[in-house]
Amino acid sequence: MSRVTPEETDTQRRRRARRIVETLARLYPEAECELEHRDPFQLLVATILSAQTTDRAVNRVTPALFARWPDAEALAAADPAEVEPLIASIGLYRNKARAIVGAARRLVDRHGGRVPRDRKALEELPGVGRKTASVVLSSAFGEPALAVDTHVQRLARRLGLSQGRDPRRIEDDLTAMLPPECWGFASHALIWHGRRVCDARAPRCGECALAALCPSAGSAAPRTRPARSARARSARG
Numbered sequence: 001m002s003r004v005t006p007e008e009t010d011t012q013r014r015r016r017a018r019r020i021v022e023t024l025a026r027l028y029p030e031a032e033c034e035l036e037h038r039d040p041f042q043l044l045v046a047t048i049l050s051a052q053t054t055d056r057a058v059n060r061v062t063p064a065l066f067a068r069w070p071d072a073e074a075l076a077a078a079d080p081a082e083v084e085p086l087i088a089s090i091g092l093y094r095n096k097a098r099a100i101v102g103a104a105r106r107l108v109d110r111h112g113g114r115v116p117r118d119r120k121a122l123e124e125l126p127g128v129g130r131k132t133a134s135v136v137l138s139s140a141f142g143e144p145a146l147a148v149d150t151h152v153q154r155l156a157r158r159l160g161l162s163q164g165r166d167p168r169r170i171e172d173d174l175t176a177m178l179p180p181e182c183w184g185f186a187s188h189a190l191i192w193h194g195r196r197v198c199d200a201r202a203p204r205c206g207e208c209a210l211a212a213l214c215p216s217a218g219s220a221a222p223r224t225r226p227a228r229s230a231r232a233r234s235a236r237g
């Protein structure tokens, strides 16, 4: 549930957004991408693998993956069937094996084996959409880009910074309110806060440092079905 206070002007919302990011900067000064990587290639591969799974699950499989295929040239020469067993513990692993090998081949064919510092070129790689491109641009190259994942979507709505339903609208709302130099940090910090405090099912508003800035404080938990009464339970056994 999100509530945007109707009386808040755009200027006031922009100021509040900046105070939210300042507060997050005090809470999580070290907020960064939690996918383990040593270079842009490894970050690209790890981010492709992270679709619909946790960073922790990806971090469990990438050490062996990168030990065997450390760069684009090596992975481009692999057969996706060889890659599958190493990533079989994460969801959609067959598609992801094809995607990362396909991306490596395209890097070799079109970009000299290097990850391009360019959104359009990144989004032409197999398995790469806008969010993955934003992660790579921001975390590997320090470019201004704000990746919108499920945590950012949820927090932007609860914090009343966007009423958008789709990631692109939310990205546009957030980037319109924040200076480009903090887009990358804002994305990571919102993700960290979503993982640690503003949980999807059980947000801990009582201990949240953003509560005074959040129109959903105390009312963000999703509705759950009311518990059946004792009489109803006994009647149905």
Ligand code: SF4
Pocket: 158, 159, 197, 198, 199, 203, 204, 205, 208, 209, 210, 211, 214, 215, 216, 217, 218, 220
């Ligand atoms: S006050 Fe509650 S809903 Fe708002 S950001 Fe904090 S935990 Fe999330």
